[in-house]
Amino acid sequence: MRAPLKRLRRWLVALPAAAVLAVGVTAAPNSYATADSSYQRGPAPTEASVRADRGPFQVARVNVPGAGFGSGTIYYPTDTSQGTFGGVAVSPGFLSPEILIAWLGPRLASHGFVVITFTTNTPTDQPDSRGSQLLAALDYLTTQSPTAVRQRLDNTRLSVIGHSMGGGGALRAANDRPDLQAAVPLGPYHTTKDWSGVRVPTMIIGGQYDSIAPNDQHSERFYNSLDSAPEKAYLRVTGTTHITVGTGTPGVGKYVLSWLKRFVDDDTRYDQFLCPTPSGPDVVEYHSTCPHA
Template sequence: MKRAIAAAVAVLGLLAMTVATRPASAADNPYQRGPDPTLASVAATRGSFATAQVSVPSGNGLGGGVIYYPTDTGQGTFGAVAIVPGYSARFADEEAWMGPWLASFGFVVIGIETNSRTDGADARATQLLAALDYLTQRSSVRDRVDPSRLSVIGHSAGGAGALTAALRRPSLKAAVGLAPGSPTGNLSLADDRVPTMFISGQKDTVVTPSYLNGLYSTLPATAQSAWVEITGVDHLFATRANTTEMRTLIPWLKIFVDNDTRYTQFLCPLMDSTGISMYRSKCPHVPPGGPSPSPSITPSPSPSATPSPSPSITPSAGACTASYRTTNSWPGGYQGEVTVTAGGSPISGWTVKWTLGNGQTVSQVWNGTLAANGSAVTVTNASYNGSIPASGTTAFGFLAGGTPSSPSLTCSSRP
């Protein structure tokens, strides 16, 4: 009897040790999937999960498609993403490469064929939402999917469809527009409440950087958002296997679909800018109601409890003015935004200068070109946002080290 009691005590002790040594992050986040990520693992063409696929018949509001899913049954349900191709395209010909790639990182993916190749953005949005409903309610893998953690991706007109789907269903956890283009050009994201990422091509002449700059600017100031522009690629970058695209897209989905802030380190600030010509991001990326970002190789910002400095506006040295505001701050760093406003006449280019305070450094600028010489900072317009109409505006952002302040800005312009 004594031996039996001793054995039971030993077993209970081992169980207690197991519970006590369980990683806190996994215990705090039941949606966390896969091993701790590294820069190499995020850039890999396959994650840690084996995958399988099953065909989707036409009907249920869709033109058919394919579901890709992790075969692991020991980690509970997975978050899901629906993908739709662009105008006149087929998923099987263009985005099918993304299915097993994403599934291997712990997502259930449904790639759909549209009812008609000429369906517009609105119809593609309807079909994305129908795909998620089919996936979670009637598909053969519905028991693998968490219906509360869904997201959408689309390319071109499908990208506009993904953004439209986010407007229609604000319960979505994430939306990604790959060169998202609206045929009428009148899409507004002012009512968007879904964490939204743009991924685009620097040499895209169909959905241009200028168009996307205007679209991105319609997002609410409080929206979780990011914009990645890939160096030297055209409108069709998403139709080919693309590591640069995926090493930014996967962390976005992990953060907002899986509440997995282990991945914040890759985007706040951008850890690897190789092959990326422009990056805009509203850090820190923390899922609504989710845990704070995990410690990482690159410190991840956390919200500041200190009010941001008031915007400063300084008379221009030419026909423009520049105003500054702090959009985020954290211990040892901050994110700022500068708005450039033209005067009573149009301008074709602009330059903003200021002097950094003690301990401040600028590490990254988007929507402009940085030149720093000691504490003197100069930012000139990018190739696509130098022309501003009379009384019009544009903006650039930056990440900096140190404590935020209210810099005295000067703005000069070219007529």
């Protein structure tokens, strides 16, 4: 079970500021609520390290059969000296194979996560089905994955990522399982626009030129509806389309990693990339609750 004090701390900090728009906020670099550092993994981050394809940990991989999802691949750090690692499940989008989101597996695992990417049951599965499959993939990680994987996994620190309809699935998974630590929908698509029931820290990343799931109809509306999320952010990444926000750029990778490090690992060293409001060549638009400590 989740440590109650950890969840309570997040809620007490988030309540006064949950609906604040952080554009233009002037705050100290570590503006997110102070968290314990017992889950810090790896060296202190730099701009170069969060943009890099690989982090400090060596990675092993294992192919796994489906169990409520299509077949998948687990990536995990081989290191056993730093304790256990948080878990991440990643879903592709409509008609998309696992290979399109597979870049997140070795990238995140090499920074200290146990990651499962998977093929959906059918290529045309709708967002809610993909949400159920994301949760099934997490359940597989915690209960059925190989012993070497489970020995490295902290099953109280789990998160979801999805692209397109998989991003809509990530919203559904977060809505249905509020004890998740983080959700990151990439170019999310869903016919449901109200996600006020989500109580999971959620970063929505949209493509600058997304004509398939236009931001004003999807990502922006989803972000604006996240009234109950203890933390939320919306980022539109420079130069990305609906496809490339899911297949990855250094900028997308930077913010996915930073969000997971901050909210799955409670690693405040990554605050510098999230709050105060980031700017630079990757950022077209950014909004966040970004509460003061």
